[in-house]
Amino acid sequence: MISPKKYARAAKILPKGFKTPNEFFNYIYHEKDMIWMGQNTNHLHETTDIMDAMIGCIKNRDYSKYPPPEGFPELKELIRKDLGLGSEFDVLVTAGGTESLYLSINDILDPKDNMMTCDPGYLIIDNFATRFGERVISVPIYNPDCNYKLTPQLVRKYMNERTKLVSLVDPLNPLGSCYTKEELKEFADIANENGLYLLHDITYRDFAREHHLMAKYAPENTITVFSFSKIFGMAGLRIGAIVGMCDVVDSVKSIVINDLGTNVVSQHGAMAALKSKSRWLNHITSTTRKNQKIIKKAVDEVEGAFIPVYPSDGNMMAIDMYETGIKPVDVAEYLLDKKIFVREGSYTSRLFGHRYLRVSFSIPQIQVETFANKFLEAMATLKSSKKI
Numbered sequence: 001m002i003s004p005k006k007y008a009r010a011a012k013i014l015p016k017g018f019k020t021p022n023e024f025f026n027y028i029y030h031e032k033d034m035i036w037m038g039q040n041t042n043h044l045h046e047t048t049d050i051m052d053a054m055i056g057c058i059k060n061r062d063y064s065k066y067p068p069p070e071g072f073p074e075l076k077e078l079i080r081k082d083l084g085l086g087s088e089f090d091v092l093v094t095a096g097g098t099e100s101l102y103l104s105i106n107d108i109l110d111p112k113d114n115m116m117t118c119d120p121g122y123l124i125i126d127n128f129a130t131r132f133g134e135r136v137i138s139v140p141i142y143n144p145d146c147n148y149k150l151t152p153q154l155v156r157k158y159m160n161e162r163t164k165l166v167s168l169v170d171p172l173n174p175l176g177s178c179y180t181k182e183e184l185k186e187f188a189d190i191a192n193e194n195g196l197y198l199l200h201d202i203t204y205r206d207f208a209r210e211h212h213l214m215a216k217y218a219p220e221n222t223i224t225v226f227s228f229s230k231i232f233g234m235a236g237l238r239i240g241a242i243v244g245m246c247d248v249v250d251s252v253k254s255i256v257i258n259d260l261g262t263n264v265v266s267q268h269g270a271m272a273a274l275k276s277k278s279r280w281l282n283h284i285t286s287t288t289r290k291n292q293k294i295i296k297k298a299v300d301e302v303e304g305a306f307i308p309v310y311p312s313d314g315n316m317m318a319i320d321m322y323e324t325g326i327k328p329v330d331v332a333e334y335l336l337d338k339k340i341f342v343r344e345g346s347y348t349s350r351l352f353g354h355r356y357l358r359v360s361f362s363i364p365q366i367q368v369e370t371f372a373n374k375f376l377e378a379m380a381t382l383k384s385s386k387k388i
Helices: 021-030 049-059 073-083 097-108 124-132 152-158 181-194 246-253 264-300 328-337 365-387
Strands: 089-094 114-119 135-140 163-169 197-201 222-227 240-245 316-320 356-360
Touching (some): 073 089, 097 124, 097 197, 097 240, 097 246, 124 135, 124 163, 163 181, 181 197, 328 356, 328 365
Parallel strands (some): 114 135, 163 197
Antiparallel strands (some): 316 356
C-alpha cells in the first residue's frame, strides 16, 4: 500500500451530509439555483467576445492540435501589454494561477530553504512550500496594527538566513487587503539586500481601486503570478501565467509538466478576454463595489460582527462574527440550505478561521441582496437557538 505524503493542508470542513470534498463540490456545481459566493468566482460577464472566441476554436476543431508549449505568442504579448511590461520579461502560460504557484515555488526553493507566507492567506501556498523547502514561516496578520497584511516590517522580523521566498498575495484572499507603492518599494529593498525572491500573486489585481506591480520595483527578484479565473470570469477554464525576467522564466520552463501546452480553447478565450477588457472592466468593478456596500450594511446591523478590511480591494471579504458567539461554520451550513454557497474561515486560516466567514461578491446585485437578507436571518435564527 502506498502511504500518502503529508503536507500542510487547509482544514476543509465539509457540510453535513457530504463524505468528500468532491461530492460536495459536485453538488454545488450542478445546483442551478445556487448563489455562488464561496470561491471568489466572477459571474458578471455579459459580453460574448470571450465565449465567441472559444466557440469559434471548437467549430474549427483547433482543439485537435497541440498549441505552442509556452503559450501562443499573441497571448504572451497581450499579457505583457496588460501589465505594462517590456520584452525583457517573459511569459509562460499555465493551467491556472495555482499551477503557476506550484511551478514557481518548486523552481526557487531548495530543501534547505524556507518560505514566508501569511495567515490568513491562500493555504495551498503553504502546502507547496512544505513539498520543496525545509519549512514555512506563516506570519499571523489578522490584526489592524499591520492593516491585515504581511508588511515589510513583519518580513524583516520573521525572516532568517534561510528565507528564500516571500509570498505576497495582492489583494489578499480572503481579506481584500492591498499593497501601497511605498510598501512594494520597501519589499524591493528587502529582496535586494537579502537575495530573496518575491512571489507576487496578482489574481485579484483588477478589482483593486489602485494596484502596483512588484515587478516594476524588483524586476530581478520578482515572479508574478497571473490568472484568468477571477476578473476574466474563466475559473473553470484553468488558465494563467508566470511572468518574470527571461532568465527566471527560463529556469521555470525546465521543470514544467505541461510540456505539450495549455488548453487551446482556454487560450483563445484568454486572448479575447484581454482584447475586450476595456469594454467590460468598469461594469464589473462598479458592480462589485456597490455589492460590497450592500453586505456592509447588513453586517453593521449585527451586534458584534464586523468586516476587518473595508472596502475590500478584491472581490471577496471576511465577516468577523467571533463576538456574536455564532460560529461561521454554522452560518455557512444555514446559508447552504438556502442555496447560498459561502466559506467558513478555516479554508483560509489555521489560526483565525473560527472567527470569520468569507464571502465573494462578483455576482449580480439581486443575488447579493438575497445573501444580505438571508445572512441577517441566519444570525437571528442561530442566536435564538443558542438561547433555548
